[in-house]
Amino acid sequence: MxxxxxxxxxxxxxxxxxxxxxxxxxxxxxxxxxxxxxxxxxxxxxxxxxxxxxxxxxxxxxxxxxxxxxxxxxxxxxxxxxxxxxxxxxxxxxxxxxxxxxxxxxxxxxxxxxxxxxxxxxxxxxxxxxxxxxxxxxxxxxxxxxxxxxxxxxxxxxxxxxxxxxxxxxxxxxxxxxxxxxxxxxxxxxxxxxxxxxxxxxxxxxxxxxxxxxxxxIDTKLFTPRHKPQLRQKLGLPADKKLVLFVGANTQDPRKGFSFFKEAVQKLHAADEELEILVFGKAQPGAYDGLSVTVHNLGKLSDSTHIAEAYAAADVMAVPSLEDNLPNTVLEAMASGTPVVGFRTGGIPDMIDHQINGFVADYRSATSLAEGIDWVLKNTDTMKLAEQARQKVLDTYxxxxxxxxxxxxxxxxx
CATH class of the missing domain: 3.40.50.2000 (Glycogen Phosphorylase B;)
Structure with missing residues (x-):
């Protein structure tokens, strides 16, 4: 045993x-x-x-x-x-x-x-x-x-x-x-x-x-791609916006790099008003105050299916962690067909193949993080990118x- x-x-x-x-x-x-x-x-x-x-x-x-x-x-x-x-x-x-x-x-x-x-x-x-x-x-x-x-x-x-x-x-x-x-x-x-x-x-x-x-x-039957328009309607999310996902764990912990995410999305929003933020998970009160970008906060989700749906509803997820082993959030997003942008640190480069199934940004660079999010959102073959993100999970995890x-x-x- x-x-x-x-x-x-x-x-x-x-x-x-x-x-x-x-x-x-x-x-x-x-x-x-x-x-x-x-x-x-x-x-x-x-x-x-x-x-x-x-x-x-x-x-x-x-x-x-x-x-x-x-x-x-x-x-x-x-x-x-x-x-x-x-x-x-x-x-x-x-x-x-x-x-x-x-x-x-x-x-x-x-x-x-x-x-x-x-x-x-x-x-x-x-x-x-x-x-x-x-x-x-x-x-x-x-x-x-x-x-x-x-x-x-x-x-x-x-x-x-x-x-x-x-x-x-x-x-x-x-x-x-x-x-x-x-x-x-x-x-x-x-x-x-x-x-x-x-x-x-x-x-x-x-x-x-x-x-x-x-x-x-990762359970690839639970975390799986879903029909995005139908899912957004169910979750009360806009169908015509570009949703960047951030899974809030501890926005006050410097290791999680929230300040880099905040700077990156505000840079992008200045040039693209269709960009909005999707968040879920526990976070400190007022964590998202001061952002000029519209934030859709689903709150703390405890049901596994609801969590999987939130991942699948996003266009891209940003993981600005400065030190991390092998984040579950990256596996969950990629299994759901949502490409991920993260810094070149810890186990993140193990999971993301740069510009194949996501984007590996320069360490501690909000500019590079913004470039990665923009690259995913403007990718001409978003379906292929989503499929390759999931395939990496099916081949490895x-x-x-x-x-x-x-x-x-x-x-x-x-």
């Missing part, structure tokens, strides 16, 4: 990706189970550790304790959830599913789910461990994305996320704990993108451990392809 361990079931991109990997394996006949701290909705093979009201209250207590352990060290609020010391966790090695598992597949396990000592106890059980990486955390002294810092290549220290970056600061201490953890560890890393794979293979902590690149899967690669990895470890 394969057991997936993830703090969350569906909260955040890493959790969504972990759930999709688990479900893809089950759909292909693998004996896969998933243990999460809290389950947002019932799903086959998913077990919540917090299965009583009391355990659910303890979830928030552990989450708070883990965050409070970092509070004296954080530089400012922007670092609050960007660095995890993994000081607090659960005794998961005692859980029946962990005891029964043949292979344990770790995912994103922070915020009080697994501590570093808890990971050590799992490793000591002698079971093969696959760790699917959703950010850089396994390779650093605590940060999830390094924001350009390269200390992880030698030894974390003087961390820019910390209030007092010093030679022997918290990042140095966490780095030392991880170095002891990974010594002779029965673990193989899976990086969803070539970018994260290269980081894992060059980082001082993880370079001597095996790393394989296996992308995220289907459940069957991804599940088979995981099965081969599990078999090699067993």
């Amino acid at each position: 394969i057991l997936h361990l993830s703090t969350f079931q569906l909260e955040g991109g890493a959790a969504v990706a972990a759930s999709r990997i688990h479900q893809a394996q089950r759909n292909q006949g693998l004996d896969a189970q998933m243990l999460v701290y809290r389950a947002q909705k019932p799903a086959a093979g998913v077990t919540a550790y917090a299965d009583t009201p009391w355990k659910n209250k303890l979830f928030w207590a552990r989450f708070s304790a883990e965050r409070l352990s970092f509070l004296p060290h954080e530089k400012d609020r922007s670092a609050r959830f960007a660095f995890s010391p993994a000081a607090v966790g659960l005794p998961l090695h005692q859980h029946p599913l962990v005891q029964q598992a043949s292979v344990i597949n770790l995912h994103w396990i922070n915020f009080g789910f697994l501590s570093l000592p808890g990971l050590q106890r799992l490793f000591s059980m002698g079971k093969p461990i696959v760790w699917t990486l959703h950010d850089m955390w396994a390779s650093t002294g605590g940060c999830h994305y390094s924001r350009g810092c390269e200390h992880y290549l030698s030894h974390c220290r003087a961390c820019p996320y910390l209030a007092k970056p010093e030679l022997y600061d918290l990042s140095f201490q966490v780095f030392e704990q991880k170095r002891a953890l990974f010594e002779n560890a029965p673990v193989a890393f899976v990086a969803p993108s070539q970018w994260l794979g290269q980081i894992t293979q060059s980082a001082a902590l993880t370079k001597d451990l095996p790393t394989l690149v296996i992308p995220y899967p 289907t459940e069957a392809i991804v599940a088979r690669k995981y099965q081969e990895l599990y078999n090699s470890l067993l």
